[in-house]
Amino acid sequence: MILGVVLALFVVAAVVAFVKAPTRRELPPSGQSPSVEVPPTGEMAAPGEAATDVAATATATPSPVIDLDQPPPSAGRLVRLRSRLSRSQSTLGRGLLTLLARDTIDEETWEEVEDTLLTADVGVSATQQIVEALRTQVKVLGARTPDQVRTMLRDQLLVAVGADGDRALHTAPHDGRPAVLLMVGVNGTGKTTTCGKLARALVGDGRTVLLGAADTFRAAAADQLATWGARVGADVVRGDEGADPASVAFEAVKSGVEQKVDTVLIDTAGRLHTKQGLMDELGKVKRVVERQAEVDEVLLVLDATTGQNGLIQARVFSEVVDVTGIVLTKLDGTAKGGIVIAVQRELGVPVKLIGLGEGPDDLAPFEPDAFVDALLGEPMEVAQ
Numbered sequence: 001m002i003l004g005v006v007l008a009l010f011v012v013a014a015v016v017a018f019v020k021a022p023t024r025r026e027l028p029p030s031g032q033s034p035s036v037e038v039p040p041t042g043e044m045a046a047p048g049e050a051a052t053d054v055a056a057t058a059t060a061t062p063s064p065v066i067d068l069d070q071p072p073p074s075a076g077r078l079v080r081l082r083s084r085l086s087r088s089q090s091t092l093g094r095g096l097l098t099l100l101a102r103d104t105i106d107e108e109t110w111e112e113v114e115d116t117l118l119t120a121d122v123g124v125s126a127t128q129q130i131v132e133a134l135r136t137q138v139k140v141l142g143a144r145t146p147d148q149v150r151t152m153l154r155d156q157l158l159v160a161v162g163a164d165g166d167r168a169l170h171t172a173p174h175d176g177r178p179a180v181l182l183m184v185g186v187n188g189t190g191k192t193t194t195c196g197k198l199a200r201a202l203v204g205d206g207r208t209v210l211l212g213a214a215d216t217f218r219a220a221a222a223d224q225l226a227t228w229g230a231r232v233g234a235d236v237v238r239g240d241e242g243a244d245p246a247s248v249a250f251e252a253v254k255s256g257v258e259q260k261v262d263t264v265l266i267d268t269a270g271r272l273h274t275k276q277g278l279m280d281e282l283g284k285v286k287r288v289v290e291r292q293a294e295v296d297e298v299l300l301v302l303d304a305t306t307g308q309n310g311l312i313q314a315r316v317f318s319e320v321v322d323v324t325g326i327v328l329t330k331l332d333g334t335a336k337g338g339i340v341i342a343v344q345r346e347l348g349v350p351v352k353l354i355g356l357g358e359g360p361d362d363l364a365p366f367e368p369d370a371f372v373d374a375l376l377g378e379p380m381e382v383a384q
């Protein structure tokens with residue numbers, strides 16, 4: 001009898017515990033998120049099939065309701081962060097201003113001008129064009145005031161950087177669907193960090209954002225993204241380490257459409273493997289995403305400190321996927337600001353964003369005027 005009562009109590013307790021068990025979406029976002037099935041890594045199946053396969057493989061991790069950060073809007077950031085370019089500034093901008101302010105500019109000085117541009121990674125053909133244009137200007141001007149030198153150099157650098165190009169970042173929803181941005185590039189360039197920073201900037205601009213952690217080859221990447229997302233209230237869709245990146249990307253866009261967010265940002269893996277492998281992987285991610293929404297931007301993330309190596313990476317990526325914009329990271333840590341000019345020439349694609357530090361808001365829309373002004377420093381500083 002007593003045994004019967006104890007048994008009955010135990011059964012009731014077990015039922016209550018089961019009913020009260022938290023659902024998946026109530027679980028905390030990182031670390032303890034439920035493990036998910038590793039999806040097949042083969043080629044994507046037919047669209048209908050893909051939708052069901054994929055839905056089972058990635059997990060939407062809602063950001064917990066905590067005190068959210070309120071990031072500043074993106075406008076005017078480059079001006080605020082201009083001091084971060086100081087190392088580029090002293091080498092490129094100030095170096096050139098000093099040389100061109102000399103009373104007589106002989107061949108040796110022109111060689112120094114050329115060396116200064118080349119050292120700052122401007123690239124050979126752009127350097128030749130800039131030097132040619134400056135030579136003509138100097139002949140026309142004759143004796144030059146410091147102000148004239150500055151204006152002349154500013155004009156030429158602006159031409160080289162390209163003041164007229166369309167650098168708008170397409171992040172607004174359209175046709176009732178979110179804008180979709182793919183972040184591509186070699187690991188270590190700052191892709192995941194840029195995804196997080198960009199999510200913050202977009203939230204600061206009043207948009208709703210969802211993040212897709214399709215860099216499934218690095219477990220830390222998804223955790224990193226989850227932390228960024230949690231700080232600004234952006235959900236993160238992630239899969240297991242080694243999961244099919246296309247599956248995660250698919251599920252992220254699906255969630256983004258369902259939740260009616262403005263922008264979906266997808267972080268991809270950037271292993272340096274064969275060009276064919278890269279092409280297959282990124283091509284597949286893009287194709288799968290495009291079954292649900294247009295891919296509005298493919299942003300290539302490049303580390304500005306890697307010089308020629310970065311340019312080689314840029315070439316490979318641009319051959320495998322249609323890059324629509326470049327993000328140059330780590331411009332705070334290099335004297336080689338000229339890479340902006342070189343990489344745009346190499347790819348024929350504009351630099352749209354620049355990374356100027358490891359802080360959460362150290363990402364700025366690229367503005368040619370503000371950039372060139374930052375390179376040249378304040379007029380007062382130059383006169384000293």
Ligand code: GDP
Pocket residue numbers: 185186187188189190191192193194221270329330331332333354355356357358362
């Ligand atoms: P991923 O492998 O391409 O995703 O690279 P991560 O996003 O993990 O970044 C690699 C490292 O670069 C991290 O230590 C970042 O903090 C750092 N990083 C990213 N962007 C910048 C930047 O603009 N400036 C500096 N100084 N560091 C950056």
